[in-house]
Amino acid sequence: MNRLSWFNTVSLTLGFAFLYIPMIILIIFSFNESKLVTVWAGFSTKWYGELINNEAFLNAAWVTLKVAVFSSTIATVLGTMAAYVLVRGGRFLGRTLFSGMIYAPLVMPEVITGLSLLLLFIGIGLDRGVLTIVLAHTTFSMCYVSVVVSSRLVTFDRSLEEAALDLGCSPAQAFRLVTLPIIAPAVISGWLLAFTLSLDDLVIASFTSGPSATTLPIKIFSAVRLGVSPEINALSTIMIAIVTIGVITASLVTKQSRVRAQRDEQAAARAQ
Amino acid sequence: MNATVFAPWVDPDEKPLIRFQNVTKRFGDFTAIDDLSLDIFEKEFFALLGPSGCGKTTMMRMLAGFESPSAGRIELAGQNIAPVPPNKRAVNMMFQSYALFPHLSVWDNIAFGLRRDNLPKHDIQDRVEEMLKLTRLEKFARRKPHQISGGQRQRVALARSLAKAPKLLLLDEPLGALDKKLRQDTQFELMDIQETTGTTFVIVTHDQEEAMTVASRIAVMDEGKLMQVATPDEIYEAPATVYIADFIGDVNIIEGRARATGENQYQIDWAEGQQPLIASSTRSFSNDQTCHLAIRPEKVAISSERPENAANVLQGTVHDIAYLGNLSTYHVKLPNGHMIKAQTANTRRIARRSFTWEDTVWLSWTATAGVLLES
Ligand SMILES: Nc1ncnc2c1ncn2[C@@H]1O[C@H](COP(=O)(O)OP(=O)(O)OP(=O)(O)O)[C@@H](O)[C@H]1O
Numbered sequence: 270m271n272r273l274s275w276f277n278t279v280s281l282t283l284g285f286a287f288l289y290i291p292m293i294i295l296i297i298f299s300f301n302e303s304k305l306v307t308v309w310a311g312f313s314t315k316w317y318g319e320l321i322n323n324e325a326f327l328n329a330a331w332v333t334l335k336v337a338v339f340s341s342t343i344a345t346v347l348g349t350m351a352a353y354v355l356v357r358g359g360r361f362l363g364r365t366l367f368s369g370m371i372y373a374p375l376v377m378p379e380v381i382t383g384l385s386l387l388l389l390f391i392g393i394g395l396d397r398g399v400l401t402i403v404l405a406h407t408t409f410s411m412c413y414v415s416v417v418v419s420s421r422l423v424t425f426d427r428s429l430e431e432a433a434l435d436l437g438c439s440p441a442q443a444f445r446l447v448t449l450p451i452i453a454p455a456v457i458s459g460w461l462l463a464f465t466l467s468l469d470d471l472v473i474a475s476f477t478s479g480p481s482a483t484t485l486p487i488k489i490f491s492a493v494r495l496g497v498s499p500e501i502n503a504l505s506t507i508m509i510a511i512v513t514i515g516v517i518t519a520s521l522v523t524k525q526s527r528v529r530a531q532r533d534e535q536a537a538a539r540a541q
Numbered sequence: 542m543n544a545t546v547f548a549p550w551v552d553p554d555e556k557p558l559i560r561f562q563n564v565t566k567r568f569g570d571f572t573a574i575d576d577l578s579l580d581i582f583e584k585e586f587f588a589l590l591g592p593s594g595c596g597k598t599t600m601m602r603m604l605a606g607f608e609s610p611s612a613g614r615i616e617l618a619g620q621n622i623a624p625v626p627p628n629k630r631a632v633n634m635m636f637q638s639y640a641l642f643p644h645l646s647v648w649d650n651i652a653f654g655l656r657r658d659n660l661p662k663h664d665i666q667d668r669v670e671e672m673l674k675l676t677r678l679e680k681f682a683r684r685k686p687h688q689i690s691g692g693q694r695q696r697v698a699l700a701r702s703l704a705k706a707p708k709l710l711l712l713d714e715p716l717g718a719l720d721k722k723l724r725q726d727t728q729f730e731l732m733d734i735q736e737t738t739g740t741t742f743v744i745v746t747h748d749q750e751e752a753m754t755v756a757s758r759i760a761v762m763d764e765g766k767l768m769q770v771a772t773p774d775e776i777y778e779a780p781a782t783v784y785i786a787d788f789i790g791d792v793n794i795i796e797g798r799a800r801a802t803g804e805n806q807y808q809i810d811w812a813e814g815q816q817p818l819i820a821s822s823t824r825s826f827s828n829d830q831t832c833h834l835a836i837r838p839e840k841v842a843i844s845s846e847r848p849e850n851a852a853n854v855l856q857g858t859v860h861d862i863a864y865l866g867n868l869s870t871y872h873v874k875l876p877n878g879h880m881i882k883a884q885t886a887n888t889r890r891i892a893r894r895s896f897t898w899e900d901t902v903w904l905s906w907t908a909t910a911g912v913l914l915e916s
């Protein structure tokens with residue numbers, strides 16, 4: 270291993286400190302005995318206990334999870350379909366316009382997306398609740414999915430689909446049996462992206478949620494306005510733990526499948 | 542030899558399996574196939590030959606249904622195929638790029654087409670095993686395409702397209718990546734399959750020897766047009782143009798002026814101070830018309846003594862010798878600088894060769910050995 274020069278050591282330390290000090294402080298204070306967030310009064314896990322009994326938070330967590338699962342799934346289906354047509358549909362009238370327009374929500378300020386959705390829901394008389402948040406999240410995360418999936422489809426060898434047709438598949442079968450399995454990693458990462466976007470969205474959810482359904486980010490945000498409580502710290506620590514575990518598992522799984530593929534290839538090379 | 546020669550193309554009552562009628566294919570303003578008409582008959586082994594980019598793959602893709610003609614009509618068994626989608630055509634294609642499914646094993650790749658027909662499980666199994674055996678891939682059945690060599694991949698692609706036993710099989714350079722031995726074996730295997738199943742084959746190849754070996758007829762293409770469609774021996778012995786003579790095999794081309802001396806007999810004045818050449822031709826030429834005599838090197842005899850009663854005799858010196866093992870090609874330089882190739886079988890050991898570099902030799906050939914072509 271190379272030793273880092275003093276300059277590199279300092280840059281690295283500074284960078285990571287900048288990223289992680291706020292989170293570390295938050296985690297430490299979630300184990301604080303005292304109700305005052307800034308004064309350390311000894312180690313305790315009592316805030317975690319209280320969290321379990323706090324129905325409002327649990328409800329919000331449940332709503333958030335439901336919204337994330339539904340909206341990311343719908344967004345993945347719609348986004349994949351849109352990507353497929355835009356990449357594969359050949360030259361149809363207005364193709365350039367459509368492919369430009371699908372990226373527009375990426376750069377649109379969230380406040381505007383939220384406001385326009387709110388106006389739409391009021392206009393068609395839809396009561397705000399879980400359904401409206403799901404719809405809203407689907408709307409804005411769909412374009413992220415289609416960006417991820419279409420960048421994979423562009424490099425996809427078209428003759429594979431032709432071979433499937435040639436061997437007797439209908440176009441739908443060719444998609445299901447050949448295209449989808451091959452682009453699956455892109456579809457899955459599209460889903461994960463949509464899921465995380467939905468989990469941490471505050472702006473659009475606050476426009477489209479109603480009294481019957483509040484998501485966790487909204488709940489935390491409004492709780493913090495009344496003052497930071499150790500309970501919030503505990504909740505945030507749990508979220509950090511979940512995300513960390515998720516990221517580590519995902520990278521382990523991909524690493525393992527890469528190792529397995531490599532081992533297969535070496536075995537194949539030896540057998541020649 | 543067969544008692545009845547297989548030649549449906551000479552029978553005017555025979556209905557072709559495939560008929561291209563004035564087919565044109567344009568990509569933007571580039572014309573890939575130019576007003577092409579062609580009949581291919583059932584049970585033929587039809588070879589498309591031509592330089593890179595002349596439109597061979599495009600013809601295949603139109604037959605398989607991935608491209609539609611810009612003008613003209615393609616018929617399969619008397620039916621216009623334009624409205625039939627690729628998956629409904631009794632045609633299978635082996636892709637030039639193989640197009641193997643990377644997420645499926647070799648076994649599943651071969652079984653893919655069979656599964657679409659909802660065949661019973663054990664039928665599929667038998668058929669796949671048969672194909673694996675034919676292409677000598679039994680050991681690799683469980684591998685994925687990225688775990689096998691280029692030649693093995695090519696064989697998987699071949700097995701996959703053969704598995705469904707289609708009425709028409711399109712092979713786009715099926716044997717390019719195989720070594721010579723395996724390639725010859727597979728050529729004979731293909732001919733066997735063709736004979737036992739009666740499938741019609743259309744094969745694209747860059748290798749003229751391969752086309753000669755397997756094909757019942759060969760079409761030579763250039764820039765989206767057919768130059769000649771004929772049996773291998775016709776193409777070789779009686780090429781229609783100088784281009785084809787030059788494209789298929791090795792040839793000497795001598796340019797000169799024709800003068801009729803009798804029925805189908807011509808004298809060719811080809812160089813100052815040289816004896817005119819004598820050639821017979823069924824094509825007629827007017828006096829003083831420019832013509833090209835095309836003559837294959839193996840039809841030119843080489844000797845150290847002046848041969849008696851040969852129709853055409855020329856003297857020159859040996860400029861170069863290409864030794865090919867079974868054959869030797871002598872490049873003989875004539876006094877006027879013209880180079881003529883003569884080929885002989887090496888029936889003796891190389892040490893006992895009768896002539897070597899810079900020797901003076903005589904070249905000779907008969908009046909019927911060459912073909913007279915218009916320019
Ligand atoms: N989709 C396309 N768009 C534009 N031009 C094309 C397209 N497909 C083929 N061409 C052009 O048409 C011509 C014929 O192509 P084709 O693939 O049929 O050649 P080929 O005879 O199979 O050549 P090779 O022996 O190199 O495979 C080429 O000049 C090629 O550039």
Ligand SMILES: [Mg+2]
Nearest residue numbers: 597598637713
């Ligand atoms: Mg080609």
